[in-house]
Every structure is written in structure tokens, then in C-alpha cells.
Amino acid sequence: MSGLGVNIDHVATIRQARRTVEPDPVWAAVEAELGGADCITFHLRKDRRHISDRDARLLRQTVRCKLNMEMSLDEEIVAIALELKPDQATLVPENRQEITTEGGLDVAGQFDRVRATTESLKKAGVAVSAFIDPDPRQVAASAKAGCQAMEIHTGSYANAAGPQAGRELELIAKALKIGLDAGLIVHGGHGLTYNNIIPVAAMKGFTEFNIGHSIVSRAVFVGLRSAVAEMKQLILRAAQQEQ
Secondary structure, eight states: OOEEEEEOHHHHHHHHHHTSSOSOHHHHHHHHHHTTOSEEEEEOOTTOSSSOHHHHHHHHHHOOSEEEEEEOSOHHHHHHHHHHOOSEEEEOOOOTTOSSOOSOOOTTTTHHHHHHHHHHHHHTTOEEEEEEOSOHHHHHHHHHTTOSEEEEEOHHHHHOOTHHHHHHHHHHHHHHHHHHHTTOEEEEESSOOTTTHHHHHTSTTEEEEEEOHHHHHHHHHHOHHHHHHHHHHHHHHHHTTOO
């Protein structure tokens, strides 16, 4: 049965719009846990555009469920991860000009660097996942690099409509199977909403879905605890009709 990881970056984005102290993403993590989150996800970017070092430290001290740190391969960020020791590190691409992560990490193209970073994190007791497109080549590279898990980038599916959405679901299902056959734990995330989560969550084999923007958007109207609980119920409902 799949769990729900709640990405709290968007709470920090609202705070940074005014360069003030609220809303506090650390408080958001507490509310998300109370709503049923199985994992709290945050992305400590090189440019610190939303989550700060202070946030990362406090999240490590206060989060009681699984803590997942999204991170680039940047040496400074890797050093921070080795110090913080989150439960899991998810390796992601990072572009200074992007609004949000735009695609999966090219593990195959940066194989030696990914493998070295993965080895360092695992030696520190941190589980490693790679955020990748549903591409068999990237799945194979992630397993070969020593990652214990992968997170399938679901953005192309989320942005598709009609028959194209169906084709994107087929690519996700194929990558899911290849990942499981390779012995990887498989997660999914990016662009998932209350309206599109069920077809993906109904696929047998996913362990976790990381969702941020849609939940935080819903929280504006119903509160974060309720927004998390609603998404968790959708995932549980989908599990009852696993394909």
C-alpha cells in the first residue's frame, strides 16, 4: 500500500514572498503529520529560494515520520545532507532559472558523480533515491549507481490530456515494472493533484507519492491537516482498485 509524502517547499515559498517568518514550513510539517503524512519532503536548493538551512535543521529535529531531503549533486548540499542525515535523500536536477523541477535527473549521463554521491550518503546511513523520468535507461542507471529507490517523474502525465495522458501512464507503468524487477523501491511525484492521482496510485508496486503544490493549494481553503487527509484517502481508495 502506498504512503503519502508531503512536500512543504511551497509553504516556504509563500514565506519568502515577503521575506518574513510566516508561514513556517516547520509548523507545516507538524500539521501534515497530524493529517496522516507518512513522509515529509523538502528541497534544500543551492540558491535557498524557499527552504533555508534553519528549516532543514529544525525539520531533522522535529519530524517524526520519514524525512526526505531532495537535493542536487552540489558538493555544499551533499555535505549538508551528510551532516543532517535525513532518512532519505532524493537526488534531483537543479536549474537556477526553473520555477520548479522541470524533469528527471540524468543519472546515466552523470553516472560516476551519482554513484559517488550515493555511496557517500549510504555510508552515512541515508537511503538514496533518484528522481528520474520514466525512461528504462535511467531506471537501469539508478540501480547500477547503487540507489535503493527511484522516484518516477510524473509531470508529463500530469500535464497531458486525452489519449496522451494514457500514453504517459503506460510509460510510468513500464518504468515501475522495470524498477521493481531491478530491486528498487519505487516512488512517484511531480504535478500530481486530487484530480489525477488515482490512475497512478492504482498501479500496484508504488511505495510512496510525493505531493506538494496541490496539497498546499487545497490547504488555503480547508487547512493543511484536512488537505493532507483528503489526499491520503484518495491514495488509499486507489489501493483498493490496484491494477
